[in-house]
Amino acid sequence: MTHAQANISALAPWLELNLRQFPLEYGDQLSSHLPMALHALHSLGADEARMAAFFNSYSRRFEGMVAPSAVAAPEDWLSLRGDWSAYSALRSYFELALAAEGRDALLRRVLPDLLPGISAVAFHGAIRLAHAVEGGHGPELVAALAYWASRWQQLPAPAVQSGVESLNLPAWSERLVAGASTWRSEAPLIFLRMMEASARPVYAELVWAAPAAAPTLLARVAELASLALDYYLHSANFTVLHMITGLRAVRVLAPWIPAEPNFQIQVQAILTQAFVAAYMAGRVQWRDTPEPKNGLNWAELADAATQAEDDHVIKLVHACREEMAVYGDPQYLQAAAMALR
Template sequence: MTTMTTLTHSPVSDHDIHGSAARDVADAASTADLERLLGEALRFAPAYEEAMSNHLPMALHAAWELGASPQRLQALVEHEAVKLDAAPAAATVLPAAMAEPQGWLAWRGQQAAYPLLLGYFQRALAGAPADEVLRAHLPALLPGLHSFAFHGLIRCAHADESHRAGASTAELAAALATWAAWFELLPPGQAVDAAERLPLPAWGEQLRLQTAGWRCELGMISWRMQAASQTALYAGLAERLAPAPTLAQRRDELISFALDAYLHSRNFTLLHLITGLRALRVLQGLLGDDLDQRSAQALLARAAVSGWMAGRVQWQAAPTLPDPDRLAWPSLHAAALAQHDEHAIKLVHACWQEDGLRPDPRWRQAAALVLG
């Protein structure tokens, strides 16, 4: 593990949750640097090697919030560029049907339609404030919150945060188009009577025990999630979680569950559940006051079951964990920015933000583990 200086723990406050504390250093990149490098990153396609997600724009924003210098962000672009594919150009002439209310839905879920969807979202964001565009489109994207192994949701949240920090809407258009083009659904599970639904601790225990022997050898997380959703195990668990009062409360509970599971397994796929649930927090205020809270929670439970199964989680009853008293966010940030692992950068960023909202030493332990 990377050697870390022992510092007194001081979690970020709500005021600092979007990076002002971390970027209060002499060589931290400016918003203009972030905008320039996000613009460079737009020359790359959303996917490469058939089904791998392009993490560069997400990692750029996360690293920027962690206090990266302009040179560090540029190095991240250069490191990722060698493996990424060129982006197709946005369509400049759109089908007439896209001008109709909800007309864009005819292209949702079609990866080949990414240029059309990119052109559509560029036009939408040029004609209305970003919040208005997000409120109009997020409810139709939420049923696919797990799409592209959660990367549509995650990229959209990072893009929204980048725009709120002062960047243009160019990356937000690409993020929305990515989520829309890679959109897919998970099937509902078996119907469950209210009396048979379980509180989250008991449901999580059943999820861990019942799926312990299930494996899928497909290479991509998103492929394994779809394979899991076709099983009787998924069907029996997907609807068994008793609803919480609100989606926000259920998100908080699930991310704590995912954090504990990561500490007990160090499972790579669970990182996507943590960063995906962070992203949901960022965007959930834009989902609208008329959001059906129970339906949204059902979507989240299905995504959690399929993601867990796709991860092939191997539970350690008594994991060896770093001493949280020897970990501090400044040193964890520095360790994250000293490497090119985009997953580690994003996970440290997510842990830091969540710790700022609900301080818990486990967030620093998870960050240290991923950096190991």
Template structure:
């Protein structure tokens, strides 16, 4: 398997979708990207209002995906009734229910909450105060200034909650819902946990390093029950340090992202691995966050998260499957319709991310459709 993935890595890294150090122009697929109509936007915002009363975690301890999945469904073209139905089914499946009323967070003095919020990073029990701080900051300063001021402090903890921190923030930004954005920023902050930095030693050319990364697939056999814990375990491994020490150091964040997206997309298309799925959706989040980050944002943070995520994936148990032939792949319109009919929130977000990667030119459209088709073929449950 590692031989096949290494060959894939060289092909993907060599086929840069745009000139290095530049973000690509938007390249909309031939049948277009869905744009939610007015009723969908109203319904989405009403549901996100109600999501504010839900905690960031489910009763089983895993992340609450409902706000993210609702925005992804709207982006895929789901109508208002489908959003309502999905929300009700998700709540029932997770043993949750809407609160009778939506209570806004209690207001308190900004002087008490806003200064020093960074001291609460990485403390899950501080989600409530962090949400209050984020809501106050957004109200006092506006979305643009507050988000641009907060993201540099959150960026080193990009892998928060198996990348669900930045994923939720990206969906919230695109939804245009201030309450959900406050919740998303607070969730990222409360789960903030940077991965270890590694000093450079004998860096490889980008294509060779990408091949070395893919060749490390499955070499760690981590048994932790959650992706977050496996990410932390991977970050403590000698293999993590070896791979990162040889990473190219001069690539800016935009080009680093451009070289990693095709590897994650094609890696998921070949293996269907659940951890790699989170890399695909997490890299989409990074693309959304790029305009909100300072130009000098550390690309090493992204490399560390992707390396740890790749090593944390149980690819020693994966059996790569042949990719569907291009002429047998459904069109984006069919893939979107199939995703909208899904109740699996991970599949919905994966198809949404693949569509977005293709639209932005960050991965070949064929590879993105192959990955989306692979997700839609996942067994239910």
């Protein structure tokens, strides 16, 4: 049994309380990390007192705000993709669909239409859904699907580039790091910078020069996850952090993504485009990696993460632990320790 499969019964009341009391965003279109961080805290071993303390601290961000009210479900959810005002209607739709179809059938049906918008709100639609799946909580799963659908955002197809040859992964990574350094956006939010990046010629060049499709979607996810880990160790960059957690989300959701080869190749292309746009949006400042810390272990790192106040740190340590369990790369220990400094 993995960490993510641990008993989640103690988590459900906190997720339900969040859904009853608070909206999906706060401030200037900032995604609420509360349900995701609660799941990560629980998985990392936080006790009831710590869960309560974190919930109460985070809830101050929603002062004066209330949870959205329920409305009637639409017949056609696809026509509402990308319509933030339709969140409540979409939530009603997915609630009925979950009851009628069950989790597995519902995810298999809707993920093909959600994945082209993987970049929505800086991957948070997919990230929240992955946490909901692991948390095993139906209402949170419904909320995550509705959030992703209502904030759905598709990057435009890259302009056609003639004479661009596909590179191998190391060469392409070097080209990405160098190419991203020639452009900078001052937009305040990650997804806005990703959209700006997708309009630049260097973005199209990098997408067209990307390595040929991997044998499977999970193989491509693993390749990109390894690159994102290396980028984070060289930068501790906030956007790269979201690339790590976003790729973990795709890995978690992979069992419900259609296995049809052509579709898997399409998803690889979608991920590659989002990866390029996110790295360009990150305004990454490359630096030497710090000296590796010796004697690191997950028990101590997880305990430190449960005491953290930064929701992003909590989620990253959780993601690093889960990714190391899958990929076996000990550098995830170093990334977690870096986040906790």
